[in-house]
Amino acid sequence: MSDEQLSESEGSSCASEGSSRAERFAAHLREDAGSAAGRPTVMVIAFEGWNDAGGAASSAVRALGSAFDAELVGRLEDEDYYDYQFTRPRTRSTESHREIVWPATKLYRTSVTDAELDLLLVTGVEPSFRWQAFTADILTRAAEQEVAGIVLVGALLADVPHSRPIPASLSAQDPALADLLDVDEPSYEGPTGIVGVLAHTAYQAGIPAVSLWAAVPHYVGQAPSPKAQLRLMRELEDLLGVSLDVEEVAEEADAWERGVDDLAKEDSDIAEYVQRLEEATDTSELPQASGEAIAREFERYLRRRRPPE
Known part of the structure; x- marks a missing residue:
């Protein structure tokens, strides 16, 4: 390698190290x-x-779609995908008539002015049947929309205290992508959902895919869980380079935490259990206190201060 090539390679490496995720x-x-x-x-x-x-x-x-006025561009509502006794259709009244709303997976598209990416958002209910066909259908829609990468978002119940920062993890099955983003390769073994199936299938198809998960305290796992939602929104900000208005969700998260505090005070067993979880969390290394986490928080601050074009 020539000196010029070496210098160019070193410069590229430095630029990569100094760039955001x-x-x-x-x-x-x-x-x-x-x-x-x-x-x-x-x-x-x-x-x-x-x-x-x-x-x-x-x-x-859904908050990501609302923030950038995403428009509906497609839907998957094949009845072969859903068990209607498990995911029932709903009736809805409009100004002129009543209608049946069938379970469906919807696709929304938006262009984020200040980001380096366009977004295709997919939301719906996990299908009951024909997962392989459903996965192929999703990836076909991805190809039609010229999708270059996929981010799969999930939340799981875990032994974590509600009174501490919600843990979140990023992973990528592709070792090169995991190394580039400084995230882990997945290590979980066991039953999986449609999110796990899609992540694996995307990797096999050669599509860059990143999985993002948040841990929800299992003793308050019912919806809504605004503190976990807030953590996921902040992680999406960092990964996608977007800026979201999280003030309302942050207020809901604070109110949720206070409400769980009050419930714990009324039950000594739950209060003791939460205290044990807090002690276990406080004695372990908190990723929220790392230099990288501080840098990401500063990047979010700069994005929110960015003047409109």
Whole structure:
């Protein structure tokens, strides 16, 4: 390698090290798609059901769509995918008539002016049947919309205290992408949901895919779970390079935490259990206190201060 090539390589490496996770992700997607200057489209997916403790994941993705006025561009409502005794259709009244709303997975598209990515958001109920066909259907829609990468969002019940920062984890099955984003490769073994199936299938198809999960305290796992939703929204900000208005969700998270505090005070067994979880959390290393977490928080601050074009 010549001195000039070595210098260029070192400069590229330094630039990568100094860039944010969102910039590295967008650059990787452009390179993988063979378009250095274009805006890659990222599909962000969350499903209600087994993958969505406290409704945190689906709420976070819907908030993303609301923030950027995403428009409906498609839907999957094949009745072969759903058990209507488990996921029942709903009746709804309009100004002129009543209608039946059938379970469906909906696709919304939006372009974020200040980000380096366009978004294709997928929300719905986890299908009951024909998962392989459903997965193929989702990836076919991804190809039609020229999706360059996928982010799968989930929430799980865990032994974590409600009074501490909600843990969140990012992972990528592709070792090169995991290394680039400084995230883990998945290590979980056991039963999985449609989110896990989609993540694996996307990897097999050569589509860059990142999984994002938040842990919801299992003793208050019912929906809503605004504190977990808030954590997922902040992680999506960092990964996608977008800025979200989280003030309302943050207020709801504070109220939720105070409400759980009051419930714990009324039950000595729960109060003692929460105290043990807090002690276990406080004695372990908190990723929220790392230098990288502080840097991400500063990046969010700068994005919110960015003047409109």
